[in-house]
Structures are given as structure tokens and as C-alpha cells.
Amino acid sequence: MAENNVRIYALSTCSHCKATKKFLSECQVTYDIIDVDLLDGDERRAILEDVKKINPRCSFPTIKIGDKVIVGYKEQEIKEALGLP
Amino acid sequence: MNIDKLYEQLKSIQEPRGYFFNSDKPFVLGLLESLAANKDRYGYMACPCRLSSGDRDLDKDIVCPCVYREADVREFGSCYCGLYVSDKWNEGKMPHVYVPERRPPEKNFF
Numbered sequence: 001m002a003e004n005n006v007r008i009y010a011l012s013t014c015s016h017c018k019a020t021k022k023f024l025s026e027c028q029v030t031y032d033i034i035d036v037d038l039l040d041g042d043e044r045r046a047i048l049e050d051v052k053k054i055n056p057r058c059s060f061p062t063i064k065i066g067d068k069v070i071v072g073y074k075e076q077e078i079k080e081a082l083g084l085p
Numbered sequence: 086m087n088i089d090k091l092y093e094q095l096k097s098i099q100e101p102r103g104y105f106f107n108s109d110k111p112f113v114l115g116l117l118e119s120l121a122a123n124k125d126r127y128g129y130m131a132c133p134c135r136l137s138s139g140d141r142d143l144d145k146d147i148v149c150p151c152v153y154r155e156a157d158v159r160e161f162g163s164c165y166c167g168l169y170v171s172d173k174w175n176e177g178k179m180p181h182v183y184v185p186e187r188r189p190p191e192k193n194f195f
Contacts, residue, residue, distance in 0.1 A: 013119035013133035015112060015166055036136055048136075048194075058193040059186040060134065072183045 006031035006082070009051050009062040012038055016073040017061040023075060027082060036060070086121040088114055104150070104158065104169040116168045120149055134166040135186075136193060146192065153187040 006024065010017035012035040024031050036047055048058065054069045055062040063070040065081035079085075092114065096106055106113045119133035131137035132147040146152045154164040161184045162174030173179045 011134065011136060013122055015116050015119070015168075016134060018115070052194075057186050057190045058136070059188075060136065072185070074183060 005064075005066065007034065007064045008032070009034050009036060009047070009055075009060060009064075011036060011060045014060055020061045020063060020073045020078070023073070023078065027079070027084060029082060086124070088117050088121065091117050091121070099150070099169065103171070104154065104164075105172055105175055107163075107167055107170050108175045113168060116166055132166065135188065143192075147188065151188075157184050157187060 006029050008017070008020055008024065008031055010021065010033060017035075021033060034047055036044060036051070039047060051062050052058050054064060055071050057071070059071060061071075061073060063078060063081075065078070068081040070077045070081060092106070092110075095117075099105070116133055120130040123129070123131040123133060123137060127137055127139050127141070127144075129141050129144070130149045131144050132149050132151050135147045135151075137144050137147070141148070150169060151164070154169055157164045158169060158171050158174075161182055162171045162179045163169070163181070163184055165184050165186065167184075171179070174181065
């Protein structure tokens with residue numbers, strides 16, 4: 001798979017989000033991190049709308065890999081979505 | 086806040102109630118630091134793995150220990166964050182699985 005557009009909606013304090021960021025880095029994937037708890041006002045509201053569209057529960061981490069969405073630190077699902085063995 | 090002291094304090098309160106800290110101590114200390122960070126910024130220990138509204142009343146169900154801990158530990162052996170677990174979970178007598186979010190979604194929209 002060519003250059004992935006990988007994005008993690010996270011919380012700066014969340015243990016599962018930290019583990020997911022670490023895992024994505026170990027997979028040598030370039031990815032966007034959006035720590036929603038560090039945003040406020042309109043920016044936060046806009047991002048939450050984005051999250052709600054792909055994860056109605058609005059829980060974290062919510063990971064978008066291409067058109068796939070993974071909720072929670074699920075290593076195997078992340079690997080498969082990245083096309084890694 | 087002294088995290089090691091917080092660790093000992095909470096441990097002595099929670100273990101008699103059947104809630105044990107995850108045996109991965111660095112992981113626990115990381116979460117306790119996050120709880121202390123939330124105490125600093127919100128004034129209460131909002132759950133580190135859930136988006137806080139900043140309003141204690143709206144967040145009363147997710148002030149740690151959250152109201153969902155009991156059901157999560159009973160069903161999965163672990164709370165949503167992995168901070169509190171059952172003795173069986175720590176002893177590896179039950180699988181370590183992803184704990185889905187039990188909190189009703191509408192509580193997330195403030």
C-alpha cells in the first residue's frame with residue numbers, strides 16, 4: 001500500500017492512545033495525531049463532529065487508516081489495515 | 086502530587102474492595118500521572134481515557150474510579166483504562182481483552 005493517510009484521534013492522557021501511538025511509530029508509519037483534549041472551542045467541536053461521523057460512540061483512540069476505522073488499541077486490526085504481515 | 090504516594094494510598098483503599106492495580110506498574114504510574122494532570126486542569130480526577138467536559142457534574146460518572154468500573158471488571162477483569170483489574174486478570178487466569186466503552190454515547194456530547 002502506498003503512502004497511507006493514517007490519523008489517530010486521541011487523548012493526551014489516555015493509556016490506550018499512548019500505546020497506539022507507540023505501535024504506529026514502531027510500524028514506521030507517518031501519521032497525524034489529534035489530541036482532542038488539548039483542543040478547545042470551535043476547533044474541538046469541529047474535530048468531535050469528524051470523530052462522531054466515523055465513531056458514533058466518540059471514544060478514543062479512534063484510528064483512521066485510509067477508509068478503515070479502528071476503535072481502540074487493536075494491534076492485529078491496525079496491522080491488517082496497514083497491510084503489514 | 087507525589088505519584089508513588091498516590092499509588093500506595095489508592096492501593097490500600099481499593100484492594101480491600103477487590104480492585105487491584107494492573108501488575109504493570111509503569112503503566113499504572115503513567116495513568117496516575119494522567120489522573121493528577123486531569124486533577125490539575127479540571128479540578129477532579131476525570132478518567133484519563135475519556136474526553137472530559139470540564140464540568141464535574143456532567144462528568145460525575147467518569148470521575149475515577151468511574152461508575153463503569155464494577156461492571157467492566159466483573160465482565161472483562163479490567164476497567165476501561167486498564168488501571169484497575171481483578172486478581173484473576175493479574176494472575177493471567179483470564180484473557181486480557183479490549184474493554185469496549187460502556188458509557189452512553191450521548192454523555193460525550195456537551
